[in-house]
Amino acid sequence: MRGKNPIRPPVSDDGSQLGVKNIFATLQGEGPHVGIPSVFIRLGGCNLACDFCDAEFEDYDMIPITAILHNVHKLSCNNKGKSVRKLVVITGGEPFRQNITPLCDLLLANGFNVQIETNGTLYREIAPKIDIVCSPKNTGIGYTKIRGDLLARVSAIKFIISASDEKYKNVGDIGQDLYNIPVYVQPMDEVDNAKNAANKQLALELAMQYGYRLSLQTQKILKID
Numbered sequence: 001m002r003g004k005n006p007i008r009p010p011v012s013d014d015g016s017q018l019g020v021k022n023i024f025a026t027l028q029g030e031g032p033h034v035g036i037p038s039v040f041i042r043l044g045g046c047n048l049a050c051d052f053c054d055a056e057f058e059d060y061d062m063i064p065i066t067a068i069l070h071n072v073h074k075l076s077c078n079n080k081g082k083s084v085r086k087l088v089v090i091t092g093g094e095p096f097r098q099n100i101t102p103l104c105d106l107l108l109a110n111g112f113n114v115q116i117e118t119n120g121t122l123y124r125e126i127a128p129k130i131d132i133v134c135s136p137k138n139t140g141i142g143y144t145k146i147r148g149d150l151l152a153r154v155s156a157i158k159f160i161i162s163a164s165d166e167k168y169k170n171v172g173d174i175g176q177d178l179y180n181i182p183v184y185v186q187p188m189d190e191v192d193n194a195k196n197a198a199n200k201q202l203a204l205e206l207a208m209q210y211g212y213r214l215s216l217q218t219q220k221i222l223k224i225d
């Protein structure tokens with residue numbers, strides 16, 4: 001896709017159904033919850049179109065949240081029918097583009113932990129128990145400050161690092177110090193071995209120099225979804 005997605009505006013409705021690209025069981029591959037067996041809900045559409053975007057989230061279907069929960073329940077179970085994958089990761093696209101509050105409440109009420117991955121430009125009120133990881137994007141003139149209502153809720157910030165693109169070479173000051181939020185640096189996947197090697201080296205150097213945490217896309221190393 002790589003930035004070719006249409007920019008889709010936020011949706012205002014009751015959240016009883018959501019645009020869903022796919023739902024699947026996997027390991028969380030990135031950030032603070034890396035390695036946790038999870039069920040991913042990839043929501044359709046994004047309000048941004050980043051030129052490095054490696055996610056497929058268009059061609060989605062509108063699905064009632066009761067059906068989403070049913071699917072999550074099935075995918076959380078091992079081959080003995082025991083529910084073992086208790087982390088549900090809501091990603092996209094941009095999750096806050098849609099009214100995810102009712103889905104989050106439903107998942108919590110059914111015993112799941114919920115993590116949201118957001119680009120930091122949108123926010124909706126959600127239950128305090130929900131974990132939010134923010135991966136801010138760069139507008140070309142630097143990373144924009146995280147909006148105040150979201151910043152107070154963010155548990156980790158993940159910066160994508162690229163040695164070949166000036167605007168992604170450094171970690172921006174976007175308010176992380178205010179709440180002492182842990183910062184992760186993750187090498188950008190540019191689908192180019194030489195560029196990716198340079199990106200990894202730069203992310204490692206930034207981690208060592210500033211005390212950031214290194215995040216690798218282990219799902220790509222393991223070749224899983």
Ligand code: SF4
Pocket residue numbers: 003005046047048049050052053054055092093094119137
């Ligand atoms: S914010 Fe994330 S999902 Fe949206 S276009 Fe950028 S990288 Fe892709």
